[in-house]
Amino acid sequence: MPDESTKDKSKAEVIAGTLNELNPEVKGGFHVPSCSISEFISNAVPGASTPQTSLTEYIKNQSNLTYPPSTVPTSSGATGTILLIGNDLPASDFLSLSKVSRVLGLPCILVRTYGMIGSMRIQSAKEQFTVLQPRPSTEKFDLRLNSTSLTPSSFPSLSEFVDRITARLKEMDVQQHSHVPYVALLCRAVKQWSEDKGSMPSTFDDKALFKETIKKESLNYNDELNYQEAVEKAYTAYAPDSGVPDEVKDLLESSNVNEISGESNVFDILLSSLKVYLEGNGGMPPLNGSIPDMTSDTDSYVELQKIYLERSAKDLKEFTEIVNSKVKEIGKEENHIPPATISTFVKNVPYLTVVPSKSYFDEMTNGPSDDDKEALMEQVWDPYEVFEHSPFLWWVGLKACEMHHIENNHWPGKDYEKDAESKKAEVDMLATTMLSIFEKYGVDVSDMEAEGEGVSKPVVAKIAEEMCRFNGAEMHNVGSVLGGVAGQEAVKIITGQYVPIKNTYLFNGIVGCAGVLMG
Amino acid sequence: MLARPDFSHLLKRNGPFTSETAALPMGEHDPETSEGTLKSTKILVIGAGGLGCEILKDLAMSGVRNIEVIDLDTIDVTNLNRQFLFRQKDVGGSKSEVAAAFIRSRCPWINIVAHMGKIQDKPVEFYKGFDVIISGLDNVEARRWLNAMVVGLVDVDEDGDPDPSTIIPIIDGGTEGFRGQARVILPRITSCFECSLDSFPPQKTFPMCTIAETPRLPEHCISYAFMLEWPKEFPDKKLDKDSPDDMKWVYERALARAEKYKIKGVTYMLTMGVVKNIIPAVASTNAIIAAACVSEALKLITFTSQTLNTYMMYMGGEGIYSHTFVYEQKENCPVCTGATRKLTLSSETTLYEVVQQLINSDLRLKKPSITSESKTLYMQAPPALEAMTRPNLDKELKDLIESGEELSVTDPVFPGEKSLNLIITFE
Structure with missing residues (x-):
């Protein structure tokens, strides 16, 4: 924390020093340009592009930064990214930073606090974030129960395990019987069904009957958790095994994936390899090898884990061969994509995520596309306790303030104390700007306050008045909330783990609600 | 860059969203007096850990002058990565005392008192002396106790109406990995902690100090093997949660530790469950939740803006999902309704x-x-x-x-x- 002794020193220098105090491993540096920050970001000093006067030159000349950033992510998905973060800069500087980030091919985060309102805009290096390791809160397990029961030869080790363990069911004592993993019970049941009936259970009645058959095989259904698990998960056996998510299927058709070259990034090379793998394996991706916790004795569970893991290793080997031949095809060296990266990719195939990311500059200068408008309309109706606190409305309020600042070089609300007339003029002007934004986004604003939900002029006037009251005030706690949020997003972007937001997070500190605005 | 106005700027201006306009009106905002109110108010901070450090810093930076902090813990080396009021030299010292000393040295104008001990050991009179209580606790039991204590301070008349002057707001924060929640409890007006007990399933994750020093449950032994023994034994190898060999190693180490402590119940299955569910504390989540809590405290004291009504949750793992809603009072809450x-x-x-x-x-x-x-x-x-x-x-x-x-x-x-x-x- 800065103290009295730091008075009159460069803010950048002091803050870089305190970072090191918090964590000795942080290599904090600072730079004080010889021109204004605005000129520095926009490379606007004529004829003198040096690291002292230009952000672009500064980044290119830093020995401890890798620029351009590596196209090869580490096993965790990180690319050694340089991330540009702009905090509470004048609105016009946000535009410059957004623009220069896209030119440099670097992601950026723009953070603004304004009275009780805070916003964070994130922007990817290119048109989207590709997340190699999304770490979802709920795992999706690829157990291959359906295909194994239909075609035992597709997964012989699992098939053999199921036959061996279920053949002994009748000889087991109560303890053993209630600890046969549900995976084996289900696999056997669905195999039996398809042998008897020549198809999988498909109608509602069939499915109910299938579950009933499993129940009947238990010694005492209420006591046998493994049988309860089998009934609960019955659909995983009769429904076709899920291949890759639709979102990823769409990606496989993109030109980046179909036309790879020496310039391609690693993610696209891996996707084009996945496409080849899927074609050779009936649409099924390499198995990721993870199985859920389930009622079982230790030995059976450990054996089952081994079966899935060994199969996963075999699939990984086949996939790696495809990757290596692709890499050779595009003239790269054998280890262009490290084995750890390939393995992480395979583990995450069911979760691969893409987040589209429009630039802030584009948003502010070109306005919304039809898709943006549609996404935003959903935000308008996002239910909050009180409609006038919907983050969307305050996002428009803040946007109006940004526009006001670009035009006037100060925040609205400067003349609040002068007299009632000046105050009203400022509020009215901001409200008018807000109305023009609503129009641009295709949102109807009614003259009178409507019953229930809907944007009305009185609500717009209230928000404009509050934004004028704030007058760009800096609240420590709003800064701290937004600092934390930006910190989380920065970690996500740098590591390629967890999913970043799409576009803007807006915090309404008046009532402590927040939302993500995707328009 | 131009100097920007700060919090006092808001205190001096009236607006359309001050406290009296809120769903939970707590008082009338008076631009003449609210700065003075902020300076004279007295706030109790419960817990000086990950959230507590942030809360204390936020209060100090917001112009609050009278703070007391209570925590029973001492500083462990594993706290240093996020509990930023502590340094290497403070390891072993009282969390509340070291935190208070830090705030005092950087902000000498603040009157801060530290208490080392259990909240349960403080008498009723102690709690009566505060205008607002902010809690950054890590367990349900302490929250229940605090909640029941503060709800009990409210005088209720014959008609069942509470005496507003005896209501001390509790602002409660909690975090777990990328998730967190902040809530405002106005005893006898809003729902209380006990009303929402059902939404807190019995605790699954454990504080590091329990794991390292006082294991009680088989889960503690497993956490120890996984979080402390593995990195020591294999500094360059990440634990593969899907590898039976790795998991067996953790299981055996946990079992050995359990036997040493005569703790029963370490099994391979439990090992799997615990290893996959461990949620580390994330510094940025603490920052978000602590600041949200302090922001509510300032608004409740100065009436300069409306109040969170009553519960905000933050989930930062997949994008950001944030939801604010009224947590309703439980009809037969044994603490705040007095129902039989x-x-x-x-x-x-x-x-x-x-x-x-x-x-x-x-x-x-x-x-x-x-x-x-x-x-x-x-x-x-x-x-x-x-x-x-x-x-x-x-x-x-x-x-x-x-x-x-x-x-x-x-x-x-x-x-x-x-x-x-x-x-x-x-x-």
């Missing part, structure tokens, strides 16, 4: 079974003691009284009470004399 619990049981139910039911039902009591108007049925303490009343446990209700008789239940989850009324009617 009614049970219908067979007259042949033993007192032991009633005690078990109080522990296992939604009331989630720990060690209930039961008295009727005429006699003491069962007391958990002191030992002499426990021994004297123990024989009643095996007796059937019909031999102890009348059907419909009003009983009084006390329990350590509630402070002091706070009791729950119970009426058992025979089937």
Whole structure:
């Protein structure tokens, strides 16, 4: 924390020093340009592009930064990214930073606090974030129960395990019987069904009957958790095994994936390899090898884990061969994509995520596309306790303030104390700007306050008045909330783990609600 | 860059969203006096850990002048990565004392008092002395106790209306990995912590100090093997949660530790469950939640803006999902409604079974003691009284009470004399 002794020193220098105090491993540096920050970001000093006067030159000349950033992510998905973060800069500087980030091919985060309102805009290096390791809160397990029961030869080790363990069911004592993993019970049941009936259970009645058959095989259904698990998960056996998510299927058709070259990034090379793998394996991706916790004795569970893991290793080997031949095809060296990266990719195939990311500059200068408008309309109706606190409305309020600042070089609300007339003029002007934004986004604003939900002029006037009251005030706690949020997003972007937001997070500190605005 | 106005700027201006306009109006914003109110207010911060450090820093940076902080813990080396008021030299010292000393040295104008100890050891008078209480606790039991204590401070008149001058708001924050929640409790006006007990399933993750120093449960041994022994043994290899070999190693180490501590119940399955569920503390989440809590405190004190009504959750793993909603008061909340619990049981139910039911039902009591108007049925303490009343446990209700008789239940989850009324009617 800065103290009295730091008075009159460069803010950048002091803050870089305190970072090191918090964590000795942080290599904090600072730079004080010889021109204004605005000129520095926009490379606007004529004829003198040096690291002292230009952000672009500064980044290119830093020995401890890798620029351009590596196209090869580490096993965790990180690319050694340089991330540009702009905090509470004048609105016009946000535009410059957004623009220069896209030119440099670097992601950026723009953070603004304004009275009780805070916003964070994130922007990817290119048109989207590709997340190699999304770490979802709920795992999706690829157990291959359906295909194994239909075609035992597709997964012989699992098939053999199921036959061996279920053949002994009748000889087991109560303890053993209630600890046969549900995976084996289900696999056997669905195999039996398809042998008897020549198809999988498909109608509602069939499915109910299938579950009933499993129940009947238990010694005492209420006591046998493994049988309860089998009934609960019955659909995983009769429904076709899920291949890759639709979102990823769409990606496989993109030109980046179909036309790879020496310039391609690693993610696209891996996707084009996945496409080849899927074609050779009936649409099924390499198995990721993870199985859920389930009622079982230790030995059976450990054996089952081994079966899935060994199969996963075999699939990984086949996939790696495809990757290596692709890499050779595009003239790269054998280890262009490290084995750890390939393995992480395979583990995450069911979760691969893409987040589209429009630039802030584009948003502010070109306005919304039809898709943006549609996404935003959903935000308008996002239910909050009180409609006038919907983050969307305050996002428009803040946007109006940004526009006001670009035009006037100060925040609205400067003349609040002068007299009632000046105050009203400022509020009215901001409200008018807000109305023009609503129009641009295709949102109807009614003259009178409507019953229930809907944007009305009185609500717009209230928000404009509050934004004028704030007058760009800096609240420590709003800064701290937004600092934390930006910190989380920065970690996500740098590591390629967890999913970043799409576009803007807006915090309404008046009532402590927040939302993500995707328009 | 131009100097920007700060919080005092807002205090001096009126606007359309001040406290009196809110769903939970707490007072009228007065631009003439609210700065003075902020300076004279006295705030209690409970917990000086990950959230507590942030809360104290936020209060200091917001112009609050009188703060007290209480924590029973000492500083562990594993705290240093996020509890930023502590340095290497402070390891082993009292969290509350070191945190207070730090704030005092950087902000000498702040009057800050540290208390090292359990919140349960402080008397009623202690809690009465604060305008707002902010808690950054890591466990349900301490929250329940604090909540019941502060709800108990409210004077209620004959019509059941609370005396506003006796209401001390509690602002409660909690975090777990990328998730967190902040809530405002206005005792007897909004829902209280006890109203929402059902949404806090029994704790699954454990504080590092428990894992390292005082394991009690098999889960603690597993956490120790996984979080501390593995990195020591294999500094360059990440644990593969899907590898049976790696997991077996953790299981065996956990088992050895459990045997050393004579703790039963470490199994391979439990090892899997614990390893996959461990949620590390994330510094940025603490920053978000602490600042949200302090922001609410400032608004409740100065009336300069509306208030969170009543619960905000933040989930930062997949994008950001944030949801703010009114957590409704529970109709028969044993703490804030004073409602009497009614049970219908067979007259042949033993007192032991009633005690078990109080522990296992939604009331989630720990060690209930039961008295009727005429006699003491069962007391958990002191030992002499426990021994004297123990024989009643095996007796059937019909031999102890009348059907419909009003009983009084006390329990350590509630402070002091706070009791729950119970009426058992025979089937």
